[in-house]
Amino acid sequence: MSEQNLKVDVTDLIKDYGNNHVLKGLNLQVKNNEVVCMIGPSGSGKSTFLRCLNKLEDPTAGRIVIDGHDISNKNTNMNHVREKIGMVFQHFNLFPNLTVLDNITLAPIELKKMTKQQAEATAHDLLKNVGLDEKATAYPASLSGGQEQRVAIARALEMQPDIMLFDEPTSALDPEMVGDVLDVMKNLAKQGMTMIVVTHEMGFAKEVADRVVFMADGHIMEEGRPADLFDHPQNPRTQDFLRKVLNA
């Protein structure tokens, strides 16, 4: 595997909050076009890990290279790197003061990546893809959770990212909304987007992931192809976790 082909390269990542050690030396590499799902019990550090990748959290130690940019280096312009990393949050975080269309076009226009016309044309295409073009002029408050999350995905895609990070994108949704959001993500995976998805949707992980990573207590306990990890888990913690979630 060549260095150029690596989208994410994390070495010995440590994150402490005072005496609370959340990440205890993580190593992970993600290749171009790869879909990685991260699973594990609550509090295992999955979300913190994801947030370190675009520096919403400042790592305590370790090296993170995204698309060739060493973001653990203080001189790296984080704003430029972030433009290439789309992030989707558990609680959508749409801007309530802006319409759906403006939510999507705000960043590319502000950052002069596109003209207003280009940005809006792309936004309409993306909204069509997620089945929400008729909501372009609506405000987020009038949307359902599932609709909001699909707009949030469109907003992230508008910046034409190289990598998409999903932080439990369906956890805050009513069950009947989950399917629509997962469908959008599956399509994205099919188109070859590099994705890291923190999720509790084991079905999605099984079906879509190229690799599944199991985290517990700030460590990566086990990783592998979905078929191997779900059907023949090696680590006792993985076995225990899967028994609980799959039999729930």
Place this chain on the structure above:
Amino acid sequence: MRKRLLWLGTVLLACLSLFTFFSTKTQAAEKTYTIGTDITYAPFDFQDSNGHYTGIDIDLIKAIAKEEGFKVKLKPVGFNAAVQAVEANQMDGVIAGMTITNARKQQFDFSDPYYYAGEVMAVKQGSSIKSLEDLRGKKVALKVGTLGASYANSIKKKYGFTTTEFDQSNDMYNDVTSGNSAAAFEDYPVMAYGIRNGMKMKIVTKPKAGGSYGFAVKKGENQELLTKFNTGLSHLKKNGQYDKIVAKYLGKSAQAKEKKAATGNDGLLSLVKQNKSSLLSGLGQTLYLTFISIILATILGVIVGLMQVMPVKWVNWLSSIIIYIFRGMPLLVLALFIYIGVPNLTGSKISAFVAGIITLTLNEGAYTAAFVSGGIKAVDPGQMEAARSLGLPYGKAMRRVILPQGVKIMVPSFINQFIITLKDTSILSVIGILELTQTGKIIIARNLQGFKVWTIIAIMYIVIITLLTWLSKFVERRIND
């Protein structure tokens, strides 16, 4: 980040230069001496029914200036403010029925005495109190810093009475005529003048323990002015002009003229009519102070509020210190500190108006900063994270995403703060700014109709606060739509 700091610095600099512009404007008058006077000390210093400042002090200093060939700029700011302004080099001299005492000589150089006045005790008409002995167990009203007050304080143990001190002569008289206090002590001419002009009191003792009035400058300064005053005074005494001035206010013929204005029987409307121009100019000053202060305090408050939430530690600290100091200091103390204290420290004058604006800007700005940062912090932190994760720099994220949401939260606080600012302008009467409250005090000093005048002033405040509230609600609706 650097750009933002630069912008912040530019705004602060702009505010500063605005202040300097105002302050240099007041320094411009060169050959002219600025003299502070009292405003509620008839017959020495008071405002006549046409709204002009007049009295023995005023006529005397004008006559001396004419005699000696200099110009005076009179600042009718009240006794305390005038004295403190001279101490702070804000004014060149004070003529305000000021008794020459040894204690005062520590701080001031006095002219030759220009009037001798003894202290008398006065009681409500029809009161049974006839002598100092009758005061045992009673309360006595005094005016802060007067010789009458120090005389009364010196004998209160002996005669067994207690004292209450007031800032304004009128409040002292009212306390007696309303029956709250049994008697008041005051210089004879002042008391006699008031009674002749309709005050329902009578003098029951002979003038005693008197003192001499002198014109004062700060110790060691403006000696030239002091010499001119002394020469001028002796000329006026020789050529008979001095006696004319005194007779104008204390002679028999002086009574009738002012009497009409002080009968105490005017209706509210006729009071408003009589004092229309004073009231309007006081109102104008109050609105002007409010308007400028609201703008500057909002600018300062937003800057300091943003500093509070910026992800830079030392900037947060700086902001916290600014809020802590200026929110923690009573407005009255801050006003006096800036007007009296700062010129003492720096040696440069500031006009009362500029001092007032700075005071309000700092105090209201600190409160504004507190709710601005509170409003920003009340916005879901996920909003900032989402904006930053799209690659928006901090400033753009703040401006396009966080502030529009925060401002909605802040709007009611802004409206509240505007109303508080308007009301707080009244405190600036203490440094002699002629705003609405000070105007009220001055009118009352002339016509002694405290209750009615304060009613008028109160109604005026309520009306403008109502208008301001309507305007703010209108703006609030526009923002929320």
